[in-house]
Amino acid sequence: MSMGCSDRPGLMPLADGLAHLLERLVPLSGAGSVALADSVGRITAASIRAEAPVPAWDNSAMDGYALRRADLLADKPLPIQGRSLAGQPYTEPLKPGYCVRVMTGAVLPAGCDAVVMQEEAEVSDRGVTFEKVPEQGNNIRRAGExxxxxxxxxPEGHCIRPQDVALLASVGxxxxxxxxxxxxxxLATGDELRQPDETLGVGDLYDSNRPALHALLARLGVQVNDYGVVADDPDALRQVLQQADTECDLVITSGGVSVGEADYTRQVLGELGDIEIWKLAIKPGKPLAFGRLSNSWFIGLPGNPVSSLVTFHLVATRAIRQLQGQPDKALPSLRATTTEAIRKTPGRMDFQRGVWRQTETGVEVRPxxxxQASHILGSLTEAxxxxxxxxxxxxxxxxxxxxxxxxxxxxSS
Structure with missing residues (x-):
């Protein structure tokens, strides 16, 4: 077993742990094609470029009349030469002294340099009279705009969103x-863990970590192989970890990485692979393991529910993005004034859960x-x-x- 960074005295600062993790992880290789409709949440394997301009032609931004501005200087009605609709273009060039009736999105005939909305025009038997001379390019959507x-x-490494699908569809x-x-x-470990439909015995707990982590992984667009709850038994844990190692790129465990007598996850991970990080100088979440198995990477999260979710948010999320080939992205930050005193002991970086708001005088925050205890989930749901x-x-x-x-x-929602 190689303990690597965890052999060092003291706790590893979060910044050092993240730097080591991001340096070690290499994005998955390979690429495949998916239909545009199935691409939301997937990561682009290469940058995507437009093969055609959007819009493909100059078109009208309004229902109205396409014309030459110079023709309005004579202050005479302009007869209607033709009609251009979206999907039914008028293909003849605009003749001097005429206008063309156009609908929103319709291709503009060659020769026009402005569109006047129909509310600023009056139609009579003699033609169309306009209230004023429009500006050059008025209400025209230019090709390639x-x-x-x-x-x-x-770009490469971009997580595709619904609005990206619209953009890609617009170029065909x-x-x-x-x-x-x-x-x-x-997977989660612990003899005390029960599922929501089971009856709790004395000392039992409902398994809240695994459902929450599953939901977070789903938001990150990964394929989740859920191995359930594993008993506090080294042999059982070893068997599940070996199976997960052959089937996965990354294995995330919850619980069993502390120093209790029944905390076997760290022990078995060390037997099967190399633990490179153990114990970060953060609160909540000091006992966190990171390393390599035969086929996959692993991250061992703490068992306390708040610690598990916070360390996933701060560490595992960035590991997953790195493996997916996405740019690294830290959480956005702000400076704020506290409205209440906050208790803290030097020695670990403390991520207390807070509620911030913008006021007339600046940003304020309160715990x-x-x-703030690591088992009080309400501190996360309120924050x-x-x-x-x-x-x-x-x-x-x-x-x-x-x-x-x-x-x-x-x-966030």
Missing amino acids: DCRAGDRLL CAEVSVRPRLKVGL TRAQ NCYIALEQDRGSVAAGETVTLWLFDALF
Whole structure:
């Protein structure tokens, strides 16, 4: 067993742990094509460029009349030469002294330099009279205004969103080259864990970590292989981890990485592979393991529910994005003034759950009303940010300035 970084005295700072993790992880290789309709949530394997301009032709932004501005200077009605509809273009060039009736999205005839909306025009037997001379290019959507042929639409490593599908469809893209879907194995350990439909015995707990982690993984667009709850038995755990290692790219465990007598996850992970990180200098979530198995990477999360979710958010999420070939992305941050005192002991970076708001005088934050203990899930459900207190910092008085790490879409609705 190689303990690597965990042999070092003391705890590893979060920044050092993340730097090591991101340096070690290499994105999955390979690519495959999926239909555009099935591409949401997938990661682009290469940048995507437009093969044609959008719009493909100059077209009208309004229902109205296409004309030459110069023809209005004579202050005479303009007879209607023809009609252009979306999907039914008028193909003749505009003759001097005439106008063309156009609908929104209709191709504009050659020779026109403005469109006047129908509300600013009056039709009579003599033709169309206009209230004023429009500006050059008025109400015209130019060809290539959205994108030109050759423009990069999406970069490599981009997670495709519904609005991206619209953009790709607009250039006629029917299939997208994407990276392989990351396969993540998920399991929890603990003899005390029960499922929601089971009756609790004395000392039992409902398994809240695995359902929450499964939901977070689903939001990240990975394929989840759920191996359920494994008993506190080294042989059983070894068997499941060996199976997960052959079937997955990343294995995430919850529980069993602390130093209790029945915490076997760290022991078995060390037997099957190399543990490169163990114990980060953060609160909640000190016992966190990262390393390599024969076929896959693993991340061992703490068992306490808040610790498990926070370390997933801060560490595992960035590992997953790295393996998917996405750019690394830290949580957005803000500086804020605390409205209440915050208790803290120097030694670990503390991610207290907070509620921030914008006021007329700046950004304010307070700790959640729920306790900050690592088993109080209410501190996460109430919060919209972490109050990220530096490793060497002590308690904070009301009115002091702190740094916030804001919840991203993964933790928001």
